[in-house]
Amino acid sequence: MALLEVNGLVKHFVAERSLFGRALAHVKAVDGVSFTLEAGKTLALVGESGCGKSTVSRLVLRLIEPDAGSVRFDGRDLLSLDADALRRFRREAQIIFQDPYASLNPRMTVGQILTEPLALHDLLPPAQRRERVAEILRLVGLEPRLERRYPHEFSGGQRQRIAIARALAVEPKLIICDEPVSALDVSIRSQILNLLRELQDRLGLAYIFVSHDLAVVKHIADKVAVMNLGQIVETAEADALFAAPRHPYSRALLSAIPVPKPRAKSSRIVLQGEIPSALNPPPGCRFHTRCPYVVDRCRSEMPQLVTDGIGHAAACHRTPELPSSEALVPSDGGFSPVLEKLVAAFGSGPEAARGGGVSSLRTDLT
Amino acid sequence: MSTSPLIEIKDLRIRFHGDDGRITHAVDSVDLSVANGATLGLVGESGCGKSVTSLAIMGLLPKQTTEISGAIRFDGFDLLNTPDQTLRDLRGNRLAMIFQEPMTSLNPSFTIGDQIIETILRHRGGSRKGARDRTVELLRRVHIPSPERRIDEYPHKLSGGMRQRVMIAMALACDPRLLIADEPTTALDVTLQAQILELMRELKAASGAAIILITHDLGVVAEVCDEVAVMYAGEIVERAPVDELFSAPQHPYTVGLLGSIPRLDHRAEQLATIEGMVPNMAEPPAGCRFAARCPFVLEACTKAPPPLVEISPGHASRCIRAPLERLVS
Numbered sequence: 001m002a003l004l005e006v007n008g009l010v011k012h013f014v015a016e017r018s019l020f021g022r023a024l025a026h027v028k029a030v031d032g033v034s035f036t037l038e039a040g041k042t043l044a045l046v047g048e049s050g051c052g053k054s055t056v057s058r059l060v061l062r063l064i065e066p067d068a069g070s071v072r073f074d075g076r077d078l079l080s081l082d083a084d085a086l087r088r089f090r091r092e093a094q095i096i097f098q099d100p101y102a103s104l105n106p107r108m109t110v111g112q113i114l115t116e117p118l119a120l121h122d123l124l125p126p127a128q129r130r131e132r133v134a135e136i137l138r139l140v141g142l143e144p145r146l147e148r149r150y151p152h153e154f155s156g157g158q159r160q161r162i163a164i165a166r167a168l169a170v171e172p173k174l175i176i177c178d179e180p181v182s183a184l185d186v187s188i189r190s191q192i193l194n195l196l197r198e199l200q201d202r203l204g205l206a207y208i209f210v211s212h213d214l215a216v217v218k219h220i221a222d223k224v225a226v227m228n229l230g231q232i233v234e235t236a237e238a239d240a241l242f243a244a245p246r247h248p249y250s251r252a253l254l255s256a257i258p259v260p261k262p263r264a265k266s267s268r269i270v271l272q273g274e275i276p277s278a279l280n281p282p283p284g285c286r287f288h289t290r291c292p293y294v295v296d297r298c299r300s301e302m303p304q305l306v307t308d309g310i311g312h313a314a315a316c317h318r319t320p321e322l323p324s325s326e327a328l329v330p331s332d333g334g335f336s337p338v339l340e341k342l343v344a345a346f347g348s349g350p351e352a353a354r355g356g357g358v359s360s361l362r363t364d365l366t
Numbered sequence: 367m368s369t370s371p372l373i374e375i376k377d378l379r380i381r382f383h384g385d386d387g388r389i390t391h392a393v394d395s396v397d398l399s400v401a402n403g404a405t406l407g408l409v410g411e412s413g414c415g416k417s418v419t420s421l422a423i424m425g426l427l428p429k430q431t432t433e434i435s436g437a438i439r440f441d442g443f444d445l446l447n448t449p450d451q452t453l454r455d456l457r458g459n460r461l462a463m464i465f466q467e468p469m470t471s472l473n474p475s476f477t478i479g480d481q482i483i484e485t486i487l488r489h490r491g492g493s494r495k496g497a498r499d500r501t502v503e504l505l506r507r508v509h510i511p512s513p514e515r516r517i518d519e520y521p522h523k524l525s526g527g528m529r530q531r532v533m534i535a536m537a538l539a540c541d542p543r544l545l546i547a548d549e550p551t552t553a554l555d556v557t558l559q560a561q562i563l564e565l566m567r568e569l570k571a572a573s574g575a576a577i578i579l580i581t582h583d584l585g586v587v588a589e590v591c592d593e594v595a596v597m598y599a600g601e602i603v604e605r606a607p608v609d610e611l612f613s614a615p616q617h618p619y620t621v622g623l624l625g626s627i628p629r630l631d632h633r634a635e636q637l638a639t640i641e642g643m644v645p646n647m648a649e650p651p652a653g654c655r656f657a658a659r660c661p662f663v664l665e666a667c668t669k670a671p672p673p674l675v676e677i678s679p680g681h682a683s684r685c686i687r688a689p690l691e692r693l694v695s
Contacts, residue, residue, distance in 0.1 A: 048555040049526070155643065185411040186582055190626035190637035197635075212555055215585070219628030219637070242630065256560035258585030260627055262608045270564055271557050273511070274525060334632040335624075336613040341694035343625035346618065346661050347638050 001075065002036040003173060003206050009033040009059055009069035011052075015279055027278045029055040031230035033069075034305075037223075039173060040200065042207040044221035044238070046214060046253070048275060052230040053210045057176045060208065061093055062086065074173070091121050094167035098179035100159035104151040110137070110162055111147035117169045132169070140165045140195060157188035164195065168203075178210045193220060214257045218242050226250045229278055229286040232305065236312040244325045246314035248291045251325050259332035266330050285317070293318055371399035372576045373423070373544055378436035380418055380427070388648045392418045394600045396436075397674070400544070400593075405570065405577040407591035407608070409584065409623075413644060415600040416580045420546045422446075423578075424463055425453045441543055459489040462537035466549035468529035472521040478505075478532045479517035485539045504535040508565060527558035534565065541573060548580045563590055584627055588612060593680075596620050599644055599655040602674060606681040616683035616690055618660045654685070662687050 010033075012026040030052045037043045045053040059066050062078055071078040073089065081089060097103040104113060114133045118124055124132055134144035140161040151159055160180060167175050177196065181189040197220065199205060211217050217224060218238060225235040226249065234247040245251045252269040271290045276282050282289050288298040297317050307313040316322070335343060380393040393415040400406045408416045421427050423438055425445060438445040441460060443452070457463075465471045473481060479501055486497040498517070505513035508531040521529055530550065537545055547566070551559040567590060570577060579591060587594055587608065594611045596604040596619065604617040615621050625638025642659040645651050651658065653668035660667065666686060674684045687693060 048557060186584070186623055187411065187626045187640040190628075191639045193628070194636050194639060214556060215628045215630055218630055219634075252557060256556045257630065258556075258559070258563070258583065258589050259630060260584040260588050260612060260624065262588045262612055264588065268560055270560050274528070329630065332630050332632075334629060338614050338691055338694070339612075339621070339624060342615070342621045342690055343638050345694050346621050346625055347636070348661075 003039040003074060004037040004060065004208075005070075005072040006036070006056075006060060007034045007070045007072075009056065009071070010067045011055055011059055011064065012067055025279055028230050028281055029278060030059065030066075031281075033227075033230070033232055035225055035232065035235060037174070037206055037208065039206050040204045041222045042200070042209055042220055044209040044211060044217040044224045045227060046211060046217055046224060047227035048212065050229075050275065050278060051227040052278070053227050054178055056227075057095070057178055057208055057210050061090075061095060061176060063095075087121075091123075091170045092172050093174040093176070094170065094172040095176040095178060096160070096163050096167050096180050098182050100156055100163055100183065101151075103163055104159055104166075106151055109148055109150055110154075113151075113162065113166055114147070114169050117166060121170055123170065136165045136169055139168060139199070141191075155188070156184050157191060160184060160188075160192050161195065164192075164199070168199070171203075172205070174206045174208070176208045176210070179212070180209075181216060182211070182213065189216075196220065214254060215259075226253065229276065229281050231286060231315070233287065233316070234312075234314045235305070237310075240310065240312050242329050245328065246312065246319055246322070246325065247287075247316050248293050248318075248322070249287045250314075251328055252290075252292075254329045257330055259330045261332040264330050264332060265327075267328050268330070269328075285315075293322060372402045373438070373440045373578075374399040375419075375423075376437045376439075378419065378422065378438065379434070380415070380422055381433040383431050383433065384648075391600055391647045391650050393422070394650075396597075396600075396602055398595060398602070398605075400576045400578060402543070402576055403570070403574045404593065405579060405591045407587040407594040408578060408580045408597060409582065409587055409594055410597035411582060411644070413647075414597040416597050417548055419597075420463070420548055420578060420580055423544075423546065424457060424461060425450075455489070458485050458537075459540040460543045461546075462540075462542035462544070463546040464530075464533050464537050464548065464550045466552050468526060468533050468553070469521075471533060472529060474521055477518050477520055478524070482532075482536050482539055485536055489540045500539070501535075504539060505532070507538070507569075508532075508535045509561070510535070527554055527561065530554060530558075530562055531565070534562070534569070538569060538573070542575055544576050544578070546578045546580070549582070550579070551586060552581070552583065559586075566590060584612075584623065596623070599650065600647060601655060601684060603656065603684045604682065605674070610678075610681050614691070616677050616681060616688040617656075617685045618662050618687075618690070619656050621690065622659075662690075662693060 009030055011030040012028050014023040015027045016025040018024050033056055045056060047053050058064050060071055111133055114136060115129050118129050118132060133147055137144050142161055181192050209220055221238045224238050224241050225232045228249050234250045245254050252271050255268045273290045276289055284300045285298040285303050288294045303315045303317045305313045305315045375396055375398040378393055378396040382390045382392055396419060410416050422434060434446060482501045483497045486500055502513045502517055505516060510516050510528060510531055551562050581587060591608050594606055594608055595602050598619050604620050615624060622638055622640040628637060640659055645655055653670055654672050657663050657667040672684050672686045674682050676682045677689050
């Protein structure tokens with residue numbers, strides 16, 4: 001049984017009200033989203049700003065209430081939980097946000113930030129909480145002595161480690177990572193990605209990974225769902241999607257990834273036109289205004305997600321007739337042989353060789 | 367391409383004097399040059415001095431607290447010793463800049479048309495009618511749909527991608543010789559990013575302007591730059607033609623950066639990481655500034671600052687262990 005089963009999720013926000021409070025316009029942020037996630041696996045939600053990926057992640061945690069649909073977590077129907085049961089559920093599902101500068105309370109020390117979830121869920125007797133805080137800090141590669149410091153004393157990457165530590169404190173089964181590395185520099189980003197991977201292997205965590213950086217998604221995800229204007233247009237195993245995307249929107253998205261290889265062969269599809277507004281999504285297929293393969297049928301009839309034998313699903317009327325997409329995703333050709341060796345040597349140099357695993361991720365504070 | 371560069375920076379040093387009397391070494395002995403029609407990528411992480419360098423070119427650093435030495439020669443001008451009046455004539459005219467955040471770099475209380483027309487009238491003069499026609503033309507060039515209508519809209523009515531295109535139209539208003547683009551696509555989605563990069567390439571081909579592209583995205587660098595300078599802690603640590611930088615980097619920091627980006631073709635279990643932190647630039651280390659984080663460090667590295675040495679034509683590295691191939695063969 002899947003850890004998380006989401007079915008037909010709908011969320012419309014009221015964008016405009018009449019003088020008497022009647023809703024005049026809705027933003028259709030999420031419009032019929034379904035997916036499942038197995039324990040210990042990573043599902044990535046990708047799409048452009050405003051496609052509804054962050055709203056989905058908040059609905060899954062019931063931080064906002066859906067208008068329709070169901071969320072089942074570990075066999076329980078999330079939407080029928082009362083306040084007490086909901087609080088118990090929060091112990092099992094946590095979230096990490098994009099901006100580590102905004103998501104930590106500046107007036108609390110790291111120790112207080114990490115003790116709070118333990119106290120809220122009454123997980124440990126107060127006497128043992130300090131011990132546990134030290135343990136979690138070590139788990140995310142920070143030294144326990146740092147617990148007396150305040151967030152402003154840390155760099156962006158370290159703050160994101162603290163946010164991860166806070167999520168881990170209650171031993172969740174699922175962590176939603178909402179653009180967890182977008183605000184970080186490249187070298188720090190790789191540390192956090194390595195850490196998330198390692199914690200997943202060690203603790204059997206499931207992740208919902210919301211991101212617009214597709215190279216990062218390829219690196220971390222097992223399964224990917226591509227969203228456009230509140231709907232999933234394609235979902236597949238990550239390798240299958242990147243090998244041959246089917247939906248025209250996924251094709252455009254993946255073909256546009258800038259790769260770190262000069263003069264890479266590119267069959268980039270540059271989309272013309274603006275992203276339509278979610279206030280007033282176009283009729284039929286919501287991508288038809290920008291789709292290079294549009295036909296009349298797309299303008300009137302909304303396509304359904306159709307799954308093939310290996311679990312690769314796309315919502316496009318023209319899936320079978322579209323040209324092959326096999327060489328569409330740009331190739332970075334991996335490293336040159338020299339660089340390959342240098343990177344390996346860089347990772348195993350005298351500095352890095354001192355520690356292994358998570359402890360080697362330790363960042364020094366002066 | 368002419369042989370004398372359009373812009374030449376020699377031994378640029380920038381120090382900031384803090385309120386508490388501390389002096390931050392933001393940029394140290396930077397040498398750069400860009401030829402007409404070429405694109406130089408300036409790469410590095412937050413705080414490495416890449417944006418400060420570009421602000422120095424534009425003459426936009428606060429005078430009271432900044433100490434600048436060295437020389438910036440642009441198109442016959444010595445920018446560091448140019449009167450403010452002349453600088454104002456150059457900026458927005460022959461020298462133009464695009465910033466990362468199109469949201470904050472447009473004035474919310476004027477229409478986009480007003481803002482572009484103002485630039486044209488200031489530098490080119492002529493009639494308002496003529497400037498308006500040119501503005502419509504510019505908006506069309508950056509692919510803004512129905513520019514005759516859009517010209518009278520306020521910035522908040524436009525999407526992020528559109529605003530960035532308006533910024534580019536404004537930068538191009540007076541046919542600049544040099545365009546500085548500071549993270550022009552960082553705030554944008556990948557589909558818009560592709561549109562903007564395409565646009566920059568088109569414009570470069572059409573106008574022959576030189577571009578300095580500041581970014582931390584190595585994918586973007588590979589795509590549009592001819593030459594790359596990698597900055598670390600205020601210094602250029604490596605400068606190379608774009609192909610060489612990606613196939614045979616000669617500074618350990620560049621190796622670390624290249625190793626830390628996830629690849630599409632190659633699913634590594636672990637990405638390379640660069641341990642430690644950037645040195646405090648109020649008291650820069652005596653030797654190589656990367657020494658404390660470098661896996662290839664030697665005793666000698668911490669003694670004296672390494673010079674930027676040319677290893678092959680056009681490819682220079684600030685590392686005494688270069689060429690790095692020797693370390694792995």
